[in-house]
Amino acid sequence: MLRKVDKHSGIPAYIQIVNMIKAELLLGNLQKGAQLPTVRDLQNIFDVNINTVLKALEKLKAEGYIEAEQGVGYFIKRDVEIDQKIIETIRECVSKLKDDRIDFYTAMLIFEEVWKNG
Amino acid sequence: MLRKVDKHSGIPAYIQIVNMIKAELLLGNLQKGAQLPTVRDLQNIFDVNINTVLKALEKLKAEGYIEAEQGVGYFIKRDVEIDQKIIETIRECVSKLKDDRIDFYTAMLIFEEVWKNG
DNA sequence: AATACTGTTATATAATTATATAACACTATT
DNA sequence: AATAGTGTTATATAATTATATAACAGTATT
Numbered sequence: 001m002l003r004k005v006d007k008h009s010g011i012p013a014y015i016q017i018v019n020m021i022k023a024e025l026l027l028g029n030l031q032k033g034a035q036l037p038t039v040r041d042l043q044n045i046f047d048v049n050i051n052t053v054l055k056a057l058e059k060l061k062a063e064g065y066i067e068a069e070q071g072v073g074y075f076i077k078r079d080v081e082i083d084q085k086i087i088e089t090i091r092e093c094v095s096k097l098k099d100d101r102i103d104f105y106t107a108m109l110i111f112e113e114v115w116k117n118g
Numbered sequence: 119m120l121r122k123v124d125k126h127s128g129i130p131a132y133i134q135i136v137n138m139i140k141a142e143l144l145l146g147n148l149q150k151g152a153q154l155p156t157v158r159d160l161q162n163i164f165d166v167n168i169n170t171v172l173k174a175l176e177k178l179k180a181e182g183y184i185e186a187e188q189g190v191g192y193f194i195k196r197d198v199e200i201d202q203k204i205i206e207t208i209r210e211c212v213s214k215l216k217d218d219r220i221d222f223y224t225a226m227l228i229f230e231e232v233w234k235n236g
Numbered sequence: 237a238a239t240a241c242t243g244t245t246a247t248a249t250a251a252t253t254a255t256a257t258a259a260c261a262c263t264a265t266t
Numbered sequence: 267a268a269t270a271g272t273g274t275t276a277t278a279t280a281a282t283t284a285t286a287t288a289a290c291a292g293t294a295t296t
Contacts, residue, residue, distance in 0.1 A: 001231075001234075001235045010130055011128070012128055012129075012252085012254085013253080013254070014253075014254085020231070022227050023227040023228060024231070038271080038272065040271095040272090040273095049254060049256070050255095050257095054273090054274085054275095055253085057273095068273065068274090069262095069263085069272085070261070070263080071261075071262035071264080072264085072271095072273080074273085083218060086218050087228060089211060089215060093210075093211035093229075094229065095236070096207045097204065097207060100201060100203065100207075102204055104233050104234075107204075107233075108229070109137055109140050110141060110144055110145065110200075110204070111208050111212065111226070111229065112137070112141065112222075112226075113119075113138070113141035113142070113144075113145060114208050114212050115212050116121070118213070118216075156241085156242065157242080158242090158243095166284075167285045168286095168287095169284070169285075170283080170285080172243090173283085173284090186244090187242085188242075188243050188292050188293080189241080189242045189292035190242060190292085190293060191243080192243085
């Protein structure tokens with residue numbers, strides 16, 4: 001689900017936008033051929049300047065995820081394959097962590113550290 | 119474990135440094151009273167400019183995690199409590215995901231999206 | 237006292253990120 | 267043909283992030 005960018009996270013807005021759209025692709029919420037909201041709508045959805053939206057779309061285009069049709073819109077270029085088992089693994093983990101009342105940021109810190117120095 | 123900053127991740131270096139040190143605190147690898155490497159050593163460890171190190175340390179100090187002794191060094195101010203069960207949950211999840219050959223970035227994207235729109 | 241190690245402050249410079257704003261170009265509808 | 271909706275390009279401005287470099291100030295050791 002596309003949502004407002006977090007302007008206090010320290011992570012550049014255009015990176016957050018790229019990440020959100022990639023996540024939609026991975027979860028199958030955006031599939032090949034689907035049309036993205038218009039650039040000006042995305043501007044409102046993410047609550048950023050139009051140039052910031054374009055920077056994100058340009059990156060996604062360069063990576064082959066989307067393509068633009070001048071005067072028409074942006075479209076998803078290809079599906080991103082992902083094993084449903086992986087999503088289920090993550091869902092279960094997130095569920096457990098939320099039960100333990102841990103916040104997202106802390107979870108991410110531990111997740112990254114464990115991943116890189118297991 | 120403190121390691122080089124990823125200069126291509128898009129995430130500001132000083133934020134990465136703050137996150138790495140916080141992760142060490144959460145995992146108990148850095149405990150109350152422990153001394154951090156010197157500012158100039160940290161500069162080499164993270165492979166950034168001294169001002170970038172100071173910016174990160176300043177943030178950690180402002181948040182109460184560390185304190186400075188002029189002419190002596192930086193020290194951990196307090197332990198960060200965290201249920202070991204949480205760490206175990208994350209370890210297991212990471213282990214499963216690595217078995218499935220998924221890369222860190224993709225895992226994080228799904229993790230964040232599932233967390234925020236379960 | 238001198239030295240070598242700490243943290244601290246300062247200045248200048250550059251690249252990156254983000255905003256505001258305007259105009260242009262293509263497509264589809266009226 | 268005119269219009270309204272798309273994407274596209276451009277300019278100016280500001281804040282943030284990061285670097286290089288130098289000097290200063292406190293602490294502990296010799």
